[in-house]
Amino acid sequence: MTPTERAHVWQQHITDWEVSGVSGSAYCKQQSLVYHQFVYWRRKLAPTEDSLEQAQTVTGFARVVSGPVVSTGRVDGLTVSLPGGVSITGLHTGNIELLGAVLRQL
Template identity: 65%
Template sequence: MTPTERKQAWQQHITDWQASGLSGMAYCKQQTLTYCRFVYWRQKLTGSEEPGKADQARSGFARVAPMPDAGAGLTVSLPGGVSITGLHAGNIELLSAVLRQL
């Protein structure tokens, strides 16, 4: 395969992945592709500086960031304005149970 053919093949994979609605990892499993190679080509072809950002949006995971006034435990803010507050080592399993139900 020539470099031009390789680039065209990966461009087609990236286009198909974007249309699929799948996470990058799920698409790679479905297509039997190596995920790290997929990420390399996705970055190269789309110019994305944050390779995980598209997968994050499709996966439903929320970014977790420390809050300066989080003295009462961890607060998790989800998209849509939902916040779960007061989490600590003694009740962290509750967060997992709640997120599974969403």
């Protein structure tokens, strides 16, 4: 297998894992993969800062960055703001799967 073919195979595994909803370790067990190789390829094939900015420009999707949590005395959960002014608010661990379902439909 050429290095390019190997990278393609691992990219497909990483893509499949991302949509699977299971941990990396569980995915590797299901697929009979070596976990440390999975981690290596996931890091190696991770998009760079430049490619993320380029993808945002091309697709209209925004990169999500975790920031500091500011307490307002309320527990509203997560808010996701999409291009075009659409916001999804009130997300928390009890309904986070709903967000995945909504985003898959967009």
